[in-house]
Amino acid sequence: MKMKKLNLLVILLVIIGVLVGGCRKKQEAVDTWAQIESRGTIIIGLDDTFVPMGFKDSNGNLTGFDVDLAKEAIKRLGLEVKFQPIDWNLKEQELNSGNIDLIWNGYTITEERLEKVNFTKPYLDNRQVIVTLSNSDINTKADLENRIVATQNSSSSLEALEKAGVIPSFKDGDIILFDTFNEAFMDLEAKRVDGLVADEIMARYYISERGEEKYKVLDEDFGDEEYGIGVRKEDKTLLDKLNEALDEMKEDGTARKISEAWFGEDIVK
Numbered sequence: 001m002k003m004k005k006l007n008l009l010v011i012l013l014v015i016i017g018v019l020v021g022g023c024r025k026k027q028e029a030v031d032t033w034a035q036i037e038s039r040g041t042i043i044i045g046l047d048d049t050f051v052p053m054g055f056k057d058s059n060g061n062l063t064g065f066d067v068d069l070a071k072e073a074i075k076r077l078g079l080e081v082k083f084q085p086i087d088w089n090l091k092e093q094e095l096n097s098g099n100i101d102l103i104w105n106g107y108t109i110t111e112e113r114l115e116k117v118n119f120t121k122p123y124l125d126n127r128q129v130i131v132t133l134s135n136s137d138i139n140t141k142a143d144l145e146n147r148i149v150a151t152q153n154s155s156s157s158l159e160a161l162e163k164a165g166v167i168p169s170f171k172d173g174d175i176i177l178f179d180t181f182n183e184a185f186m187d188l189e190a191k192r193v194d195g196l197v198a199d200e201i202m203a204r205y206y207i208s209e210r211g212e213e214k215y216k217v218l219d220e221d222f223g224d225e226e227y228g229i230g231v232r233k234e235d236k237t238l239l240d241k242l243n244e245a246l247d248e249m250k251e252d253g254t255a256r257k258i259s260e261a262w263f264g265e266d267i268v269k
Helices: 002-028 033-039 065-076 088-096 156-164 181-189 200-210 236-251 254-263
Strands: 041-046 054-056 080-085 124-133 149-152 176-178 195-199 215-227
Touching (some): 033 236, 041 065, 041 088, 065 080, 065 236, 065 254, 124 200, 149 181, 156 195, 156 215, 176 181, 181 195, 181 200, 195 200, 200 215
Antiparallel strands (some): 124 195, 124 215
């Protein structure tokens, strides 16, 4: 009898410990705007190979549409901006651990990501396109069957393919994953993969830089999507201020000018 009571007491203590620990974690999740404002700097995490949103130019300087948009928006918040290259596979962990304050780099709003972070209002439309070499006999999604298909790991492209349920139809029932889209394009050019699925904004910019005659973008795609800026769920103040800054930039034409400089037209939502 005493042993049963002892076991019961141990179980109760474990349960209490778990509940207290959970409450403590909830209490620790606080709005960090005051800390950011005091620091005077916002740290933005990005994949610095993701053209034309955030990448290094021939001189090694960080540039891109999102980089220019972020610089202007953060300036309107009265802060300095620091861009921090990160492992894209760990982007949400980097944000929620406090290593960065924002994910701003062609970051697609998805249901899975909404479970981990908050997003600003969407500011760009995008779609998941299929890219092959120009002389490829792949012309439809059905033609991808038993072909070697690639994309970036932890990307919305991969999520779109998983949602479509087509990966088992690819060669060996799997997809080739790369850490960056740049690596995926290199393997396409080397004919080590037959096609790749990528963000249209990135793919068309890459193709325009490398030579449009070398590639083909299929008419069929794996869905439309929107870009937003990733913010910690507890950072309500920062989220509101970013939305206000972006709205102001759209209203006064600044966002349009940045878009025209990169894309030749205004594609901001």
